[in-house]
Amino acid sequence: xxxxxxxxxxxxxxxxxxxxxxxxxxxxxxxxxxxxxxxxxxxxxxxxxxxxxxxxxxxxxxxxxxxxxxxxxxxxxxxxxxxxxxxxxxxxxxxxxxxxxxxxxxxxxxxxxxxxxxxxxxxxxxxxxxxxxxxxxxxxxxxxxxxxxxxxxxxxxxxxxxxxxxxxxxxxxxxxxxxxxxxxxxxxxxxxxxxxxxxxxxxxxxxxxxxxxxxxxxxxxxxxxxxxxxxxxxxxxxxxxxxxxxxxxxxxxxxxxxxxxxx
Numbered sequence: 001x002x003x004x005x006x007x008x009x010x011x012x013x014x015x016x017x018x019x020x021x022x023x024x025x026x027x028x029x030x031x032x033x034x035x036x037x038x039x040x041x042x043x044x045x046x047x048x049x050x051x052x053x054x055x056x057x058x059x060x061x062x063x064x065x066x067x068x069x070x071x072x073x074x075x076x077x078x079x080x081x082x083x084x085x086x087x088x089x090x091x092x093x094x095x096x097x098x099x100x101x102x103x104x105x106x107x108x109x110x111x112x113x114x115x116x117x118x119x120x121x122x123x124x125x126x127x128x129x130x131x132x133x134x135x136x137x138x139x140x141x142x143x144x145x146x147x148x149x150x151x152x153x154x155x156x157x158x159x160x161x162x163x164x165x166x167x168x169x170x171x172x173x174x175x176x177x178x179x180x181x182x183x184x185x186x187x188x189x190x191x192x193x194x195x196x197x198x199x200x201x202x203x204x205x206x207x208x209x210x211x212x213x214x215x216x217x218x219x220x221x222x223x224x225x226x227x228x229x230x231x232x233x234x235x236x237x238x239x240x241x242x243x244x245x246x247x248x249x250x251x252x253x254x255x256x257x258x259x260x261x262x263x
Contacts (some may be wrong), residue, residue, distance in 0.1 A: 002029050003062070004164050004197045005018050005050050010059035012045055019045045020221045023059070027214075032190045032198040034208050034229070037218040038242055043201045044084075046218070050199060051082050064163055080220075081157030081196065084168035088153055093120045093142025097133055097152050098124060100141050104159035120159075127155035131185055149176030151185065167200040185208045187253070205233065210253035217241040 004026040012019040020042040024097060027033055035043045048054035049061050052073045061068040066076050074239040091100055101124040102116055128134050136144065144152065150170055169177045170186070189195050190211030202208065208229070210213075216235050218224040219241050225232045235248045238257055245260040 002065070004029055004064055005199070006060075006062040007046075007049065007056075008062075010049065010056040010061055011044075012049070012054065013057040015127055018221050020218070023218075023221075023223055025216060025223060025226055027197055027199060029195070029197055032057065032212040033214045033216060034212050035199065035201045035216045036203070036233075036238070036241060038069065038203070040220075041218045042221040043218060045221075046216075047082075047084075047166050047201050050164070052164055054075050072215055078160045079162055080164045080166065081160065081162035082166040082168070083150070083153040083157050083165075083170055085172065088149060091103045091141055091153075093140065095141050096138050096256070097128065097141060097144070097148075098137040100152055101128060101156045104156045119205065123159060123161075124155070127158045128152070130189075131155050132181070145178065146173045146177055147175075147182060150174065150178075150182055152236055154186075154189075162196050162245045165198045167198065168202070168260065169201055171202065171204075179207065183207060183254075187211050203254040205238070205248065205257045208255050219243075 003026045005025070007023050007025045010023045011021045013089050023046065035046060037043050045054065049056060050063060052063055052068060055068055063076060064079050102120060105116065105120045125134065128137065131154055133148065133155060136148060141149065141152065154167070154170070171182055174182060187209035190198060190209050198212070200212070212229060214227060215229045217224045217232070217237055224241055225237050233248060235246055238248050239246045240254060246257050247260065248255065248257050
């Protein structure tokens with residue numbers, strides 16, 4: 001399997017502070033990674049590098065076989081799907097769900113006077129159906145619940161048939177029902193052998209969908225461990241990552257973590 005992402009000794013420094021430091025990490029084709037760590041650990045910084053929107057201060061980043069700094073990122077970015085709260089803020093609230101997904105075919109956030117081929121509409125409808133949004137096609141994006149917006153964004157990210165899908169805290173802000181619905185749908189996508197390689201950022205092991213294969217834990221900008229989720233997502237590793245004693249359990253394809261009782 002070839003690498004879809006390779007970071008070698010990557011550091012990102014801003015105002016004299018290292019957001020990530022000497023990170024070496026590779027993601028191979030077909031792998032599904034989760035990045036875990038506390039607030040400010042550097043998780044989103046890694047995702048921004050993987051999306052080509054952030055360049056390392058030092059080290060090398062190669063995405064889909066193209067090295068950052070030596071590739072036209074406007075040709076690279078259509079090969080990468082991404083969801084994030086920052087991107088969601090750019091999507092027009094008055095646009096319908098179907099329009100919100102269709103505009104991704106042109107790399108736009110808002111419709112203008114573009115013409116969509118029948119194949120574009122078929123793709124958009126198929127992804128919206130897969131994510132349970134087929135009954136909301138004419139709803140305005142701004143009227144959706146948080147869970148519905150998240151699912152619309154994922155359908156949108158899949159529109160360009162990406163080779164790499166990046167998910168920045170996709171379950172953030174969801175209630176229990178919305179989280180479980182999204183995790184279930186992401187689990188189905190993760191188990192699809194034709195789905196792209198995936199990287200998801202989260203703070204919570206409960207949000208890891210079944211079918212995710214690898215975990216990277218990061219603390220204070222440095223990688224603590226990276227590898228298969230079944231061997232690396234341990235109580236000892238997670239305790240070290242979050243800085244307090246934690247017990248990790250795995251049951252029915254899902255993960256849970258809780259702190260040790262006081263006293």
